[in-house]
Amino acid sequence: MEKYEFPVSPAQARMLVLDQLNPGTAQYNVPVAFDVRGRFDVEAFRAALEAVVAAHESLRTVFQPHDGGYVQVVAEEVRVALRVERDVPAARAHARLKAEAAAPFDVEAGPLLRCVVHVVADEHHLVLLTVHHLVCDGWSLRLLLEQVSGAYRRLASTGGSPADPGPLVPQYPDYAVWQRERLHTMDESVAFWADTLKDAPTTLALPADRPRPAVQSAAGGVVRVPLAPGTRERMAEVAAGRNATPYMVMFAAFAAFLARISGQRDLVIAVPVAGRDHPDVQAMIGLLVNTIAVRADLSGDPEFSDLLGQVRDRLLAARPHHEAPFEAVVQALAPGRELSHDPLVQVMLAYDDDTSFALDLPGATAERVELLLDDAKFDLLMNVERQGDELAAHLVHRADLFDRETVRHWARAFGTLLDGLLAEPGRPV
Template identity: 45%
Template sequence: AALSDLCREEAHTPFDLSRGPLMRARLIRLADEEHVFLLTQQHIVSDGWSMGVLMRELNSLYRAFVAGQDDPLPPLAIQYPDYAAWQRQWLSGERLQTQAQYWRNALSGAPARLALPTDRPRPAQQSFAGAGVPVVIDAALTRGLKRLASQHGTTVFMTVLAAWAAVLSRLSGQDDVVIGVPSANRGRREIEELIGFFVNTLALRVDLSGAPSLAQLLERTRRTALAAQEHQDLPFEQVVEIVKPPRALDHTPLFQVMLAWQNNTVGSLDLPGL
């Protein structure tokens, strides 16, 4: 019971963004040979990809230190502030204009909201309360999706995105659907091993007008996804400022539905003696 209270207290203790630190570690000893290690990070310094880096490095460091060896990790070529300075310099001038113009054109006239048939009115202000409903795609259906994607020159992600757009179109009666997609935004080799917040959000607008065939919908979705990835460097909040969609407290701007494709493996701790 005491451990449960400590875990709850740790998870709910806020971070001071103006002072830091933005990561906390806590070791709780239950007995001579039994401990619980809590590691809490503010999301602003660590994204999903970072968790895989963290797990690999914890494994390497623990194994080395248990064996009395030195730090085995190679020195980082760059740090997060280097990336932030580079991004600010790189995303300027003509590059900034090109990216801004793409999103202005891509999202011009997009519907402000997805009109899903809900069983109660949307609250005047979002509460962010939610729940989960697990749906499992079995092995046979997965093989079918991979085969379909291969036949049409798409990835499985694009295929699932097209299907999700079709479902949302049927439910809403809209043939113009915008879906948010998180992007790892780690397009350069130098930043793959950094722990930090690189992730961005892309607003993908899928055109379902004219009752397209499956092949046509997959091709439209493929073009949309590739174009968005080519222009993924512009932060989402800047895209919102550029597009200037209608704003209200009861829904998020540009999209209210997301598809998070999480195919990066976080891994697990494999520590000798534990």
């Protein structure tokens, strides 16, 4: 079987280093599961998956050690790892899904995409897809589901080939080469971040229940944040009145919350950005997401509306500089590297108000099953995503630092704070 080697992208290189620090964990697993009711052809679904994998080199990639780092190794063809489990008791199905979603990948052996189908009854299946983050981000997962759905529909309607040639799109290994070749052109953007983050605190002193260990682990926990019904609509109203976006409102509220629990007024919060500005990468499956570090100044006890204006201005100023690889920014600032905490930022806000992940299968309904993995990438991650017309939010925390009850208290406090800030944007934070 033919195989081809390519350099890894900067984002992949950083993730591989972090993955080595916590081997055998699920911190970079990207799972999505569905409860499928109605007619479901497992073999047609397998063929649909294989058609999509054949179309995207990223889904046929593993990572091999090379000269002290890694290279991408792309196989010309692979067989999709789809397993069928029969006679699964409905009462145990969710626990089984979560355990399978949390099973670690071997990034050197692969494959880095796997599927499990639980047959609960003749017309009742649970479908779990899990991909490693090295080859797939959130945008890519939506593309994967859309393309698998399309291939499955073509099989169901014609009984023929699931393949759809469609327009040719660049492949991720080519993107990785292109991005590395462009690194020298990003000096201005790296300098922007170095200037923005100059003299910023490199740690956020969240009140921990235990001393920080010498080497941080990925052990974590997840707590739901209670958001009042209508929060998404109210955020949009507050944003519209101040020439901002709902995401900016959430960022400002999260910054206010962090300032309250930490006592710090100068904060740096990590934010994922899609990295899809170039039209050629809109339909690419791979790891294109980048991390930016956004600073918030809450000195002087500003009103929430003023903080929102500051956040809006800073996020807009950062917009032309999203492509600067986070690792290049870290190197430019050269903060002291320690295994006990991440450099520059230890908290993240991930906000996704796009349409929900979906499988569109003829003759069946597919309802998404919520899977919350416990592995932590940050000391504290606020994950917010759209569910229908509402928002769902969770706090993912490092179990080495925080008790679950502490984070439950924070989750309730944040929900209350956000509700109050939306009701009175003119109140001090």
